[in-house]
C-alpha cells in the first residue's frame with residue numbers, strides 16, 4: 111500500500127521534464143534540438159482501451175495522440191476500432207518506433223507518425239485528441255485546443271486534468287484515472303431572432319459561457335426571463351424557457367446547431383409542432399472561451 115502511494119506521488123516527477131542525467135533521456139538517443147516537455151512513459155494497454163471506449167472511437171474518427179510515444183493509442187484505435195490516426199512526438203526515436211509498430215500491426219495505411227512539437231503542430235482535423243502529458247502541459251495546450259479543433263471534438267486524458275474545464279466524464283481503471291471532455295461551441299454573447307406568427311417580435315438572448323456550462327437570459331415582450339435549462343454538447347444547443355405566468359405558463363423549447371455566428375434549428379411548445387428557428391450573434395459580443 112505504502113509503495114503504491116509512493117509510486118503515485120512520484121508519477122508527475124517521473125514524467126517531468128528530463129534532466130540531462132536521467133537514463134531515459136540518454137536511452138532515447140535524442141538528437142533533435144527541441145527537448146521533450148515530458149518523459150516517455152507508456153499508457154498501460156487496459157487504460158488505452160478505456161480511453162478509446164470513453165471517446166467512443168469508431169471508423170469515422172481521426173484520432174490524434176499528442177506526444178504519441180510508441181504509437182500504441184493510435185495503433186489500437188486503427189486496429190481495433192477502424193479509425194484513422196496521427197501520432198505526434200518530438201522525439202525521433204519514438205516516431206521511428208511508432209512507424210515500426212504500426213507496420214507490425216498492419217495499420218500503416220491508416221496511421222501516420224510525425225516528428226513535431228505538439229505545441230506548434232496542426233491537429234485541426236482531429237475528431238478525437240488523446241493525451242498523457244502533465245497537468246501544466248494540458249493547461250498550456252488548452253487554448254490551442256479551443257483555437258484549432260471543431261466543436262464536438264472529444265478529448266481524453268490519461269491521469270491529468272484540464273484545470274477549471276471540468277470533465278464531462280471521468281473513470282478509473284485500477285489506480286489510473288481517465289478524463290473525458292467534449293469541446294463546446296462558443297455560444298457566448300448576444301443572439302437575436304424573430305419568430306413567424308409572433309407579431310414579428312424580436313427575441314434577444316444573452317449567453318455567458320464557462321466552457322460547456324452556459325447561463326442565459328432572454329429579453330422578449332419587454333420582459334427578462336432567465337433560461338430554465340441550457341444544454342450545450344459540442345455544437346448542439348438546447349434552451350428551455352417558461353413563457354407566461356400561472357396556469358397559462360408554457361415551456362418554449364429551442365434546439366439548434368451552432369455554426370460560427372449562426373444557430374439553426376427548431377422551436378416548439380410542448381406537444382406542438384416544431385417550427386424553424388434561426389438566431390444570429392450580435393457582432394462584437396462574442397468572448398473567448400479560453401484566453402490562455
Ligand SMILES: C[S@@+](CC[C@H](N)C(=O)[O-])C[C@H]1O[C@@H](n2cnc3c(N)ncnc32)[C@H](O)[C@@H]1O
Nearest residue numbers: 146147148151152153177179199200227228242
Ligand atoms: C508520457 S508519454 C505518453 C506516450 C503515449 N501518448 C502513451 O500514452 O502511451 C509522453 C510523450 O510525449 C512526448 N513529448 C514530450 N514533449 C513533447 C512535445 N513538446 N511535442 C511532442 N511530443 C512531446 C515524449 O517524447 C513522450 O513520448
